[in-house]
Amino acid sequence: MIDEGAFIAALRTLPLHAGARGLRDDAAILEIGDETLILTHDAMIEGRHWLPGQDMADIAWKLVAVNLSDLAAKGAEPVGILLGHTLGDGDDRFLEGLHEVLTHYGVKLLGGDTVAGDGARTLGCTAIGRATHRPVPARRGARSGDAIYVTGPVGAAMLGFEALRDGNAKDSTAYRRPAPLLAEGRALAPHVTAMMDISDGLLLDCWRMASAGDGIAFEIDSARVSVADPSRRGECMRWGDDYQLLFTADPRTRLPVPATRIGMVSNADLSPLRLDGKILTPLDSIGYQHG
Amino acid sequence: MIDEGAFIAALRTLPLHAGARGLRDDAAILEIGDETLILTHDAMIEGRHWLPGQDMADIAWKLVAVNLSDLAAKGAEPVGILLGHTLGDGDDRFLEGLHEVLTHYGVKLLGGDTVAGDGARTLGCTAIGRATHRPVPARRGARSGDAIYVTGPVGAAMLGFEALRDGNAKDSTAYRRPAPLLAEGRALAPHVTAMMDISDGLLLDCWRMASAGDGIAFEIDSARVSVADPSRRGECMRWGDDYQLLFTADPRTRLPVPATRIGMVSNADLSPLRLDGKILTPLDSIGYQHG
Structure with a gap:
């Protein structure tokens, strides 16, 4: 096999x-x-x-x-x-x-x-x-100097999964009924240099987007990431299933939908991904590996 | 369930x-x-x-x-x-x-x-x-007076299945590697009134095509059906997986590919399907029921 x-x-x-x-x-x-x-x-x-x-x-x-x-x-x-x-x-x-x-x-x-x-x-x-827009946004396309954005908090699906698994009083909707951001994706398409949905965890998908690019690296500032549970920031950035949109754009672009800026695209480095200045790889358990 | x-x-x-x-x-x-x-x-x-x-x-x-x-x-x-x-x-x-x-x-x-x-x-x-042709051929569309055709013999997949299952010397290719009749389908599309591929047995698929039609019935003459093993004609007409094309056309149409005429479309009857004058229904084990 x-x-x-x-x-x-x-x-x-x-x-x-x-x-x-x-x-x-x-x-x-x-x-x-x-x-x-x-x-x-x-x-x-x-x-x-x-x-x-x-x-x-x-x-x-x-x-x-x-x-x-x-x-x-x-x-x-x-x-x-x-x-x-x-x-x-x-x-x-x-x-x-x-x-x-x-x-x-x-x-x-x-x-x-x-x-x-x-x-x-x-x-x-x-x-x-x-x-609705051509060229069609892709994982590939981020340029050094672009800003990196996420459309909303990550980690809500993780909390929802735990609520469902443990039968606790918390709301499990985010895990059970993810909301595809169709309107946001259409609005953003003309403005982004790269875009993907976050299905397997913010950090893993950042790593993938940076790896798909041409001679670039992603520098993520964890304090800027909007998370569903700030006491579990690291886990929230590694859990998938949130289906927020991750995208890059010229930092001067006026975005048509709210989004959180979480870092910058730089020139190629030893690794495609740094979190708070530290190199991360998929071996560091950065997200959900299929699977 | x-x-x-x-x-x-x-x-x-x-x-x-x-x-x-x-x-x-x-x-x-x-x-x-x-x-x-x-x-x-x-x-x-x-x-x-x-x-x-x-x-x-x-x-x-x-x-x-x-x-x-x-x-x-x-x-x-x-x-x-x-x-x-x-x-x-x-x-x-x-x-x-x-x-x-x-x-x-x-x-x-x-x-x-x-x-x-x-x-x-x-x-x-x-x-x-x-x-490649519009209107796109459908199951529905056969008219009373049309002739019913099949592009080739049925039952070859049955013999192939048995060869594979029993490990005998016969050729199992027809079961293992069915050949979609893409060129034949394209050539026939402008000439047919209804068309489908035979996946679940000739008789069952005839019943389905006749049922999809409007006030029609299929009259099949079993002696005309080309079968892979004439000693097992009934089984050959009931086994699926052959992927021949079943179609109806005006009997005066000159067909662009070889096909065997196996019967006629008549006006609606007690049942959508008669074989050699006898009414058949899916309860008579006329083919492979999914499944």
């Missing part, structure tokens, strides 16, 4: 569409006539991406929302989704959650497939969107 | 795109600028859609091929695919098969997702194609 990194590296040797910046890395971009389509596919697996016994309505919401978040990071407006659904317990709740998320975001169900299966279920979703 | 029929019926109450004739029924059709896109998603699950121990190269081939076959039935030319891949044993062989099928059909990998999981694996594929 080969590991995931080797698998993805091998996939990149296949006939890839020019717009396909790889699996997991980025959404696919497809020029069709005068339009630019964005395509993403994310899968969730029982026991890994959700807690046993979780309400399947929340799983349906999250499955669609995480795909819409990929579209948000591209400044795309959603066209529709296709589902790959393994039938099982809680399908009635799944349908309710699906109805809620589709109507909430005005997204259409285009089609898909249902299969019957035993054991841990895998749920897949393909989302299709239409780019 | 609700059953698959109820699940799909409930999905149809969701906000569906106008082109989405439902999950499983048909591919989704999306008008984008001047182009018409076809989108399909099919999933395969370990132990249900493939035999334990099967070469994962064949599974990769089939996963992509069955999605391309859905595009073929729409007369579409493939643009690319997205994968939803659960990592596991045989991934090296999976990559080899993926490379083979993508290069063989000139299809590009656009993106996707990989997840780690235990237990039975689910593999998903979304295929995107560009319509």
Whole structure:
């Protein structure tokens, strides 16, 4: 059995569409006539991406929302989704959650497939969107001198996860029902030099964005990062599932949506990422590794 | 737990795109600028859609091929695919098969997702194609007086499955490496009144096509059906996985590809399907029920 990194590296040797910046890395971009389509596919697996016994309505919401978040990071407006659904317990709740998320975001169900299966279920979703701005924002593109921003606090999903797991009185909504920042992504698209959604933790995604860039490094000032629980700042910056947008822009740009400036892009360094001046790497447990 | 029929019926109450004739029924059709896109998603699950121990190269081939076959039935030319891949044993062989099928059909990998999981694996594929003829052929559309055709023999996949399962000397290629009839689908699209690929058995898919139509019934003459093993005609007409194209056309149409005429479309009857004059229903074990 080969590991995931080797698998993805091998996939990149296949006939890839020019717009396909790889699996997991980025959404696919497809020029069709005068339009630019964005395509993403994310899968969730029982026991890994959700807690046993979780309400399947929340799983349906999250499955669609995480795909819409990929579209948000591209400044795309959603066209529709296709589902790959393994039938099982809680399908009635799944349908309710699906109805809620589709109507909430005005997204259409285009089609898909249902299969019957035993054991841990895998749920897949393909989302299709239409780019509203070209060039389409990408992970790659940050320039030395750019400022680094996040649209909101990180760590709320972590607190929500703990509330759900422990059954405590805190609100678990941020973990159960992430909100893809579609309007924010569209508003930001013309102003950013790079953009992605934070799915696997702020620091890991900063590392990825800096690594995708050309001869640059990210310098993050932890005190500037807005976190859901200031007493657990380090954890908040390492937990994923918040789906805030991380982006870079010329520091003189007047941004159309509120965002927190958390650092600066500098020229390439020993490492693509420094936190408060200290080099960090993915070996320092900087976020959620898939998975 | 609700059953698959109820699940799909409930999905149809969701906000569906106008082109989405439902999950499983048909591919989704999306008008984008001047182009018409076809989108399909099919999933395969370990132990249900493939035999334990099967070469994962064949599974990769089939996963992509069955999605391309859905595009073929729409007369579409493939643009690319997205994968939803659960990592596991045989991934090296999976990559080899993926490379083979993508290069063989000139299809590009656009993106996707990989997840780690235990237990039975689910593999998903979304295929995107560009319509070459409008209106796009559909299951619906057959008219009374049309002739019913199949592009080639049915039952070859059944014999291939048995060869693989029993380890006998027969050729298992038809089961392991189905060939989507992309060129045939494109050539036929301007001439047909209805078209679909035969994935679940000739008789079941005839029943579905007739049921999708408006006030029509299919009259099939079993002696005319080309089968891989004439001594097992009934089984050959009920086994799936052959991916021949089933279509209807005006009997005076000169067809651009070879096809066998197997019957006639008549006006609505007690049942949408008669075989040699006898009424058949899905309760008569006419094909592979998903699944």
